[in-house]
Amino acid sequence: MSEPRDRNAARVGVRDVARAAGVSTQTVSRVINEHPNIRPETRDRVLHAISELGYRVNNAARTLGTRTTRTLGVIASDATLYGPAVGIAALEAAAREAGRWIATAYADASAEASVRDAADRLLAQGVDGLIVLAPHAASLTALAQAHPAVAITALHTDEGAEQQEAGAALAVSHLVALGHRRIGRVAGPGEWLEARSREHGTLQALAEAGLEPGPGWRGDWTAAAGAALAPEIAAAVRATGGPTAVAAANDQMALGLIAGLREAGLDVPGDVSIVGFDDNPDAAYYRPALTTVGLDLGGEARRAVAAVLGEPASVPAAPRLVVRASTAPPPR
Numbered sequence: 001m002s003e004p005r006d007r008n009a010a011r012v013g014v015r016d017v018a019r020a021a022g023v024s025t026q027t028v029s030r031v032i033n034e035h036p037n038i039r040p041e042t043r044d045r046v047l048h049a050i051s052e053l054g055y056r057v058n059n060a061a062r063t064l065g066t067r068t069t070r071t072l073g074v075i076a077s078d079a080t081l082y083g084p085a086v087g088i089a090a091l092e093a094a095a096r097e098a099g100r101w102i103a104t105a106y107a108d109a110s111a112e113a114s115v116r117d118a119a120d121r122l123l124a125q126g127v128d129g130l131i132v133l134a135p136h137a138a139s140l141t142a143l144a145q146a147h148p149a150v151a152i153t154a155l156h157t158d159e160g161a162e163q164q165e166a167g168a169a170l171a172v173s174h175l176v177a178l179g180h181r182r183i184g185r186v187a188g189p190g191e192w193l194e195a196r197s198r199e200h201g202t203l204q205a206l207a208e209a210g211l212e213p214g215p216g217w218r219g220d221w222t223a224a225a226g227a228a229l230a231p232e233i234a235a236a237v238r239a240t241g242g243p244t245a246v247a248a249a250n251d252q253m254a255l256g257l258i259a260g261l262r263e264a265g266l267d268v269p270g271d272v273s274i275v276g277f278d279d280n281p282d283a284a285y286y287r288p289a290l291t292t293v294g295l296d297l298g299g300e301a302r303r304a305v306a307a308v309l310g311e312p313a314s315v316p317a318a319p320r321l322v323v324r325a326s327t328a329p330p331p332r
Contacts, residue, residue, distance in 0.1 A: 012055045020049035071101045072308055073122030075143075076133040077109035081221050082252060082280050083194070084134045087155050090301035091131060098305050103127055110191060115139040116146055123150065129308035131155060136191045153307040154193065159316075160300050161197040167293040167319035168201030168247070169208075171275045174291065174321055175245045176209045179329045180273065184214040184236065184243035186229060186253050188221050198249045198277060214243040221249075223256035230260020237261075237272045244272060244330035251276035251283045251292055258286060258326065269328035279322050288325035295319050 018025045023046060030038055031046040049055075072095050078084050088104060095102045103125055107118035119130055129151035132140055144152055156164055175183050185202050188195030199216075206213050215236050219225030226248065236242045248254035254276035258268050268274050268288055276283060279294030299316025306313030 012053045014055075016053055017046065017049045017055050020053060021045040069126040069128060070099065071103050071125065071127050072305065073119070073125070073127035073130045074102050074104045074133055075115060075118045075122070075130060076104055076106050078134055078221070079106065081134075083221070083250065083278060086297060087133045087301070090297045091133070091155070091304065093298065094301035094305045097302065098309065098311075100128070100305070100309075102131075109134055109136045109139055112139050112142040115143055119143055119147060119150075123147070129153075131304050131308055135193050137193055137196070138191070140193070151308045151310065153304050155300060155304050156194050156197065158307075159303060161193065163295055163300065163316060163319055164194055164197035165201030165204065167277060167295055168198040168249075169205035170319055170321045171247045171277065171291075171293050172202055172205035172209070174323065174327065175247065175273060175275060176205075176211070178245075178273065178327060180245040181211055181330075182214050182241065182243045182245070183211065184233065184246040185216045186226065186233075186246060186248040186257060187216060187218045188249040188253075190218060195249055202247055214246075219249075219253045221252060223252045223259075226253035226256025226258075227260040228256075229253075230257055230264055233257065233272075234261055234264035234266050237266060245327070246272060246274055248274060248276050251278045251280040251286075251290060254290055254292070254326075255282075255286055258288070258290075269326055271331060273327040273330070275327055279320075283322070284324065286326070291324045291327040292322050293319055294322055 014025045014028050018028045023042060027042065028046055031043050074088065074091055076084055076088055079088065092102050103122055105118035105121050108114040122130060132143065132154040135154040140154055172183060183206060187199045203213055217229045217233065219229060233246060246257065248257060254274050258274055261268055261272065266272060276290050276292040279292045283290040283292050296317035299314065303313045303316060
């Protein structure tokens with residue numbers, strides 16, 4: 001009785017394909033890597049052998065006769081948070097579209113040594129470049145200095161930072177259009193580049209509207225941080241001249257803030273409007289449903305992958321405002 005084809009396929013190697021096709025292993029590698037200088041009849045023989053033997057192409061085979069592993073390294077942190085988690089998924093999809101894979105290493109983004117160790121592990125695997133997810137400014141700088149010859153980018157830097165700023169400005173513009181003139185903010189951790197971009201966009205939009213910045217608080221992206229800030233924010237809302245709206249740097253902090261404000265006896269949006277950022281899929285099911293800003297994360301991921309590969313990339317779609325029930329005109 002013959003063994004199942006899948007089990008035999010696992011044993012088939014490049015040499016087996018080369019032997020069946022009557023070519024060298026280097027020729028097999030060139031066919032696998034779609035090298036243009038292969039005669040059509042030779043390519044057909046190799047592809048036929050691959051099909052007949054049930055050979056499965058893998059990275060090791062692709063690296064024969066080429067200097068690329070077709071793999072990109074991703075340095076990630078805080079994957080329990082919504083933003084980094086969906087960022088990894090978006091990068092994997094973008095890499096796959098480009099005919100690449102990703103290898104992921106996790107690091108403490110606030111510790112330069114941890115980020116460098118993660119980079120070293122990925123580079124030891126021969127990755128073709130590095131994409132840093134949820135980067136801290138100091139760590140990203142240290143990484144670039146440690147590996148000047150390696151293509152390194154981050155998911156939300158350069159054009160990506162501009163998208164973050166534009167998204168935050170959208171949130172402020174929405175509140176201003178509703179009539180709010182005293183707008184507070186809950187920013188993300190100060191060392192995160194995303195948090196800096198979003199806060200900068202918020203402050204710039206307030207300035208362009210001719211408004212002074214309202215009170216500001218800072219959290220760690222979690223719902224728990226938003227809830228912990230709620231008593232202080234509730235006191236500010238109740239004070240004379242206090243904020244009538246608060247822009248949170250992400251949806252999770254907004255969620256915690258809404259819950260905490262309710263416990264403090266305040267109504268959202270009756271007493272204070274809340275807007276988030278990220279358009280978390282759960283945001284529509286918050287109570288009240290959360291007004292938020294969504295980014296073209298897939299487009300951002302494709303931009304980052306193209307940057308590492310040195311290829312042109314399409315421009316991501318502009319940020320979009322998603323208006324729901326957590327925002328309303330200010331109380332009279």
